[in-house]
Amino acid sequence: xxxxxxxxxxxSVQEGDNSIINCAYSNSASDYFIWYKQExxxxxxxxxxxxxxxxxxxxxxxxxxLNKTVKHxxxxxxxxxPGDSAVYFCAVPGGSNDYKLSFGxxxxxxxxx
Amino acid sequence: xxxxxxxxxxxxxxxxxxxxLECSQxxxxxxxxxxxxxxxxxxxxIHYSYGVNSTEKGDLSSESTVSRIRTEHFxxxxxxxRPSHTSQYLCASKGHRETYNEQFFGPGTRxxxx
Numbered sequence: 379x380x381x382x383x384x385x386x387x388x389x390s391v392q393e394g395d396n397s398i399i400n401c402a403y404s405n406s407a408s409d410y411f412i413w414y415k416q417e418x419x420x421x422x423x424x425x426x427x428x429x430x431x432x433x434x435x436x437x438x439x440x441x442x443x444l445n446k447t448v449k450h451x452x453x454x455x456x457x458x459x460p461g462d463s464a465v466y467f468c469a470v471p472g473g474s475n476d477y478k479l480s481f482g483x484x485x486x487x488x489x490x491x
Numbered sequence: 492x493x494x495x496x497x498x499x500x501x502x503x504x505x506x507x508x509x510x511x512l513e514c515s516q517x518x519x520x521x522x523x524x525x526x527x528x529x530x531x532x533x534x535x536x537i538h539y540s541y542g543v544n545s546t547e548k549g550d551l552s553s554e555s556t557v558s559r560i561r562t563e564h565f566x567x568x569x570x571x572x573r574p575s576h577t578s579q580y581l582c583a584s585k586g587h588r589e590t591y592n593e594q595f596f597g598p599g600t601r602x603x604x605x
Contacts, residue, residue, distance in 0.1 A: 382533075410592045421581050421596030422534070465531055471592075477522050477541065477585060478549070479594060481534040 382470050382482040390488045397455040399485045401468035404449060412469040412479070413442060413453045415462075422467060425453070455487075463489045494518050497582050497597035504572055505605050512567045512600045514582030522585040523565040524594060527551060527578050534581060540565060572604045 382403050391397045403411070409430045414422035428435045428442045428451070435442050441454040455462055465486050469479040495516040504510055514523070521542050526534040526549075536549030540559040554576070555569050565584075569576055579601050583594040 412593055414593075414596075419598075421583075421598050423596070424593040427592050467533065478524070478536060478539060480536075480550075483533045484531060486531060 382468060382480045386485055387483065388486045388488070390490060391458050392490050393460060394457055397453075397458045397462065397487055399453045399455075399466050399487070401451050401453075401482050402449060403451070403468070403470045405470065405472065406446070406449065408470045408472070410471065411442070411444060411451050413440075414467045414469060414481075416465045416467065416484070418464075425466075458487075458489050460489050460491065463487055495582065495584055495595050495597040497580075497600050499600060500598060501601050501603075503603045503605065506571075506573055508572050510569050510572055510602070512580055512582075512602070514565045514567070514597060515563050516584045516595070516597075517563060518584060518586060518595070519562065520584035520586045520595075521562065522587075522594075523559065524583040524585075525549070525555075525557060525565070525567050526581040526583065527553065528581055528599075529578055538567065572602075574604045577602060577604050 412427040413425040415425050416422040426437045428444050433444050439456045444451045465484040467484045468482045498513045523540045525538040527537050528534045535551035537551050537553040538557040540546045546557050555567050557567050579599050581599045582597040585594045
């Protein structure tokens with residue numbers, strides 16, 4: 379499958395600070411990218427996605443940035459809250475009309491009170 | 492909240508037993524997937540299906556088998572469980588509408604083989 383990697387396996391952040399989670403991918407043919415959040419004991423939950431023709435997309439307290447030149451995307455969480463503690467995965471399809479996803483290794487975010 | 496269900500949520504079983512992990516979705520999605528995940532680690536695709544009577548093996552080799560007789564149901568079977576099968580198994584589905592990209596995940600089945 380697609381080679382997807384995350385830069386840091388763990389991230390500890392003070393409540394109220396911003397969090398940045400990074401992901402690198404290798405397939406330039408991917409036409410969208412997804413971030414998932416997985417809380418303990420649950421399945422992954424969709425957070426936000428971004429199409430390859432965009433370089434930034436904002437949601438509620440989250441922003442995803444895509445740099446296709448260096449094949450890198452990031453997820454920024456503003457004003458991190460205790461409920462943001464989870465494992466975050468980036469997911470990348472193999473290419474156009476490829477309905478399979480390759481997942482990165484995940485970053486565990488721990489929010490300190 | 493996605494309408495995709497997995498049973499059982501937890502299963503502890505002895506070596507050599509046959510088990511079936513159930514997955515069903517009520518969204519009418521044509522595409523369904525099974526992933527294997529060790530705690531906190533990445534998801535590995537082991538099986539997928541793009542419709543009834545269509546099943547394919549994923550990127551990670553698995554001794555399990557799947558079937559897709561009905562659109563809403565995608566069970567996974569292990570004929571003879573071994574300790575190496577201990578893991579979390581996640582089922583997901585995706586619809587044919589192209590207005591969204593994500594796969595919807597069930598809560599997972601945590602399998603322990605003694």
